[in-house]
Amino acid sequence: MYTLAKACSHHNHHHCITDAIQSARQLCDERGVRLTSLREQVLEQVWQSHKPLGAYALMDMLAQASTRRVAPPTVYRALDFLLEEGLIHRINSLNAFIGCPSPSQKHQSHFLICQNCNVAVELDNTQLNQSILGAAQDAGFTLASHSVEINGLCPSCQKAKD
Numbered sequence: 001m002y003t004l005a006k007a008c009s010h011h012n013h014h015h016c017i018t019d020a021i022q023s024a025r026q027l028c029d030e031r032g033v034r035l036t037s038l039r040e041q042v043l044e045q046v047w048q049s050h051k052p053l054g055a056y057a058l059m060d061m062l063a064q065a066s067t068r069r070v071a072p073p074t075v076y077r078a079l080d081f082l083l084e085e086g087l088i089h090r091i092n093s094l095n096a097f098i099g100c101p102s103p104s105q106k107h108q109s110h111f112l113i114c115q116n117c118n119v120a121v122e123l124d125n126t127q128l129n130q131s132i133l134g135a136a137q138d139a140g141f142t143l144a145s146h147s148v149e150i151n152g153l154c155p156s157c158q159k160a161k162d
């Protein structure tokens with residue numbers, strides 16, 4: 001799991017990308033699904049930083065990388081596949097996507113999102129999950145899924161502000 005401090009610091013994303021691609025290849029192989037070249041390219045672009053990316057930003061990045069434009073439906077199909085396999089998450093409030101640091105485990109997605117630098121980090125918190133499940137149960141509500149998006153300032157932006 002990537003910590004907020006690491007995601008907010010300047011670091012070489014090559015390791016993040018390499019780990020994500022390697023995990024994706026292994027998981028897709030185990031699950032018997034195809035990680036096509038385009039799907040892998042989309043995943044690689046999503047992992048270029050810890051900042052959520054929208055579909056059109058991804059299309060522009062893919063066009064720059066390959067010198068040919070990729071049609072919106074093609075990118076959306078690749079994103080749908082990556083979401084379905086748990087390799088990325090969708091941040092609803094931003095209509096954007098971010099890489100999942102633990103795709104081998106099915107889990108709910110909760111995020112800390114810096115409103116200044118736009119870094120987003122997945123928050124792994126068992127207590128938060130249990131509280132949400134308990135509140136739904138107390139209300140007689142059948143929970144299908146949930147996501148929490150918390151906006152604020154990361155440590156780096158807090159320091160810069162002082």
